[in-house]
Amino acid sequence: MIVVMNPGASEEQLQHVVKMVEEMGLTSHIIRGTNRTVVAAVGDKRMVDKGAIENAPGVEKIVPILAPFKVASREVKPEPTIVEIGPAKTPIGGTSPIGVIAGPCSIEDRSQLLDLAEQIKASGAIALRGGAFKPRTSPYSFQGLAEEGLEYLAEARERTGLAVVTEVLTVTHVEMVAQYADVLQIGARNMQNFFLLRAVGEQPKPVLLKRGMSAGMDEFLLAAEYIISAGNKNVILCERGIRTFEEYVRNTLALTIIPAIKRVSHLPIIADPTHGTGHQWLVEPMSMAAVAAGADGLIIEVHPDPEHAMTDAAQQINPQAFTQLMQRTTRIAQAVDRSMAFLKTIS
Numbered sequence: 285m286i287v288v289m290n291p292g293a294s295e296e297q298l299q300h301v302v303k304m305v306e307e308m309g310l311t312s313h314i315i316r317g318t319n320r321t322v323v324a325a326v327g328d329k330r331m332v333d334k335g336a337i338e339n340a341p342g343v344e345k346i347v348p349i350l351a352p353f354k355v356a357s358r359e360v361k362p363e364p365t366i367v368e369i370g371p372a373k374t375p376i377g378g379t380s381p382i383g384v385i386a387g388p389c390s391i392e393d394r395s396q397l398l399d400l401a402e403q404i405k406a407s408g409a410i411a412l413r414g415g416a417f418k419p420r421t422s423p424y425s426f427q428g429l430a431e432e433g434l435e436y437l438a439e440a441r442e443r444t445g446l447a448v449v450t451e452v453l454t455v456t457h458v459e460m461v462a463q464y465a466d467v468l469q470i471g472a473r474n475m476q477n478f479f480l481l482r483a484v485g486e487q488p489k490p491v492l493l494k495r496g497m498s499a500g501m502d503e504f505l506l507a508a509e510y511i512i513s514a515g516n517k518n519v520i521l522c523e524r525g526i527r528t529f530e531e532y533v534r535n536t537l538a539l540t541i542i543p544a545i546k547r548v549s550h551l552p553i554i555a556d557p558t559h560g561t562g563h564q565w566l567v568e569p570m571s572m573a574a575v576a577a578g579a580d581g582l583i584i585e586v587h588p589d590p591e592h593a594m595t596d597a598a599q600q601i602n603p604q605a606f607t608q609l610m611q612r613t614t615r616i617a618q619a620v621d622r623s624m625a626f627l628k629t630i631s
């Protein structure tokens with residue numbers, strides 16, 4: 285339920301409500317909006333004495349939260365969440381400019397990553413992606429450079445000022461990956477790894493949560509709910525395609541979820557047209573479509589020599605194709621009254 289405070293309620297009255305809610309065995313989340321503050325009280329509602337809370341000083345009313353997800357819902361927080369990433373604190377979400385994250389599927393070697401970082405930055409990306417720990421279908425496929433890859437990412441950030449985004453596969457790696465990365469990616473295969481969701485929720489770096497390949501919207505938002513309710517409000521959702529009967533694509537990029545999520549949740553959502561299609565020739569048109577549909581950003585796999593990439597060779601685009609994609613997507617952004625983000629230089 286949502287406890288709506290009077291516009292003039294004092295901090296003391298707010299803290300009193302929080303205490304009451306917690307004494308009833310619920311978890312409280314204070315959400316300070318532009319007009320008023322609310323307390324989202326989440327937990328077993330059988331424990332609640334609603335009358336007592338309603339009569340507490342400073343309380344205007346109590347409203348039930350109808351959605352299955354609570355702290356991820358717009359009912360609890362009508363204003364969009366804006367997540368700031370990397371050394372430049374580039375904002376993602378709300379009416380912020382559209383931020384593009386680009387880089388190789390896997391980090392393969394130091395010079396590959398450092399050169400590519402310069403190139404994608406010159407084309408307008410605000411963050412560098414690169415897998416150091418790879419979730420591979422076969423145990424015999426390249427598994428990533430592990431911590432060595434994370435070191436290259438940190439070096440690329442040092443040189444370019446780009447934020448760095450990388451996947452964390454397991455709870456035992458969360459602390460290590462968070463030491464290097466600006467954004468921790470939870471991959472599609474781990475969207476319902478609840479222990480991992482809690483673990484990234486208990487650390488402060490923003491989280492990029494990919495939609496599971498067979499997850500519905502409520503399941504996707506409930507996964508985000510795990511992270512937020514564990515203490516981390518900085519969640520960026522990512523549509524990366526779902527499994528359907530269609531065979532000419534690797535996955536079906538389900539762009540309808542972008543406006544649908546915006547209706548029910550305050551969280552930013554970006555699109556991954558690379559994994560969402562599986563073919564390099566589909567990446568540019570689907571990037572444009574995602575921006576037209578209201579995506580707050582894009583994550584794109586870019587490789588200096590896609591044909592010889594160690595992972596996901598069919599879907600990565602080269603730096604030239606990425607430059608063209610950025611130019612065309614910028615025009616679509618303008619058509620839907622958005623702009624593309626640029627990287628602020630830090631002195």
Ligand code: PEP
Nearest residue numbers: 389471472473494524559
């Ligand atoms: C990736 O981003 O390289 C990746 C493995 O993505 P997903 O989890 O969406 O398959």
Ligand code: MN
Nearest residue numbers: 389585595596
């Ligand atoms: Mn990939």
